[in-house]
Amino acid sequence: MTAPKITDSHCHIDFPDFEGGQAELVARAAEAGVHRMVTICTKLRCEPDIRAIAEAHDPVFYAAGTHPMSAADEPMATVDQLKEIASRPKMVGIGETGLDYHYTAESKDVQQESLRVHIAAAQETGLPLIIHARAADDDMARILTEGYREQAYTCVMHCFSSSAELARAALDLGFYLSMSGITAFPKSQELRDIFAAAPMDRILVETDAPYLAPPPHRGKRNEPAFVAHTARKGAEVFGMDYAEFAAATEANFERLFSKAAAWTPGS
Incomplete structure (x- = not known):
């Protein structure tokens, strides 16, 4: 029986953990039903290499931005720079960007400046914003809301593991929440409850x-094929069978990442 189709909406297959092994990784993902993935460029100087990976493999798309933990060390992105990158056929999202006060609170001012640049790029390109949020819930909700009130945009809270309050703020703006392997960890019931309260769409x-592998691979290198384990836990959270949950998340992905949904080989 063929596994239901599913998409890994956020991975980093350019990292050294996967060097030279992307073709095999894509093949293993396909065997698990993971027919598509979005690999994330976290430093804009790496964008040509990540674009090349996406262009070499039909199932791979990419997004580009400056990760908040790198914001103080990398040149400040510009809206024009992000718009130029967004013209690439397989570039489908802006980010990841956001705020991380857990590891890099000392650079919060430059992180906020970078975040606002990325919001403006999402507004101008129509591509979804991809947000990393850690230990910065109040500022994150405020800046995302302020930007949305100026001009609407779409967004996903990647690897969501923040508070119920931030989840509600994001959902109230029409944004999406993404389940990572953390959702499947035994001690993550509070997080599962936050997801269960969210709309399935x-x-x-x-x-x-390569981070945050779900059980039964916890503690090992994660890879796109393993998103099926997280999705099975997600199906439990929403009281759905796996095929139904997979189909729902596919529809959600294609609604948000419409450029990836519209892409065809050779286009």
Whole structure:
């Protein structure tokens, strides 16, 4: 029986963990039903390499931005720079960007400046914003809301593991929440409850590979094929069978990442 189709909406297959092995990784993903993935460029100087990976493999798309933990060390992105990158056929999202006060609170001012640049790029390109949020819930909700009130945009809260309050703020703006392997960890019941309270039509799944492998691979290198394990836990959370949950998250992904949904080989 063929596995239901599913998308890994956020991974990092350019990282050294996967060097030279992307073709095999894509093949293993396909065997698990993972027919598509979005690999994330976290430093804009790496964009040509990540674009090349996406262009070499039909199932791979990419997004580009400056990760908040790198915001103080990398040149500040510009809206024009992000718009130029967004013209590439397989570039489908802006980010990941956001705020991380857990590891890099000392650079919060430059992180906020970078985040606003990325919001403006999402507004101008129509591509979804991809948000990393850690230990910065109040500022994150405020900046996302302020930007949305100026001009609407779409967004996914990647690897969501923040508070119920931030989840509600994001959902109230029409944004999406993405389940990572953390959702499947035994001690993550509070997080599962936050997802269970969200509308099913705002849920995505991801690996954040090579990080956060779900059981039964916890503690090992994560990879896109393993998103199926997280999705099975997601199906439990929403009281759905796996095929139904997979189909729902596919519809959600294609609604949000419409450029990826519209892409055809050779286009």
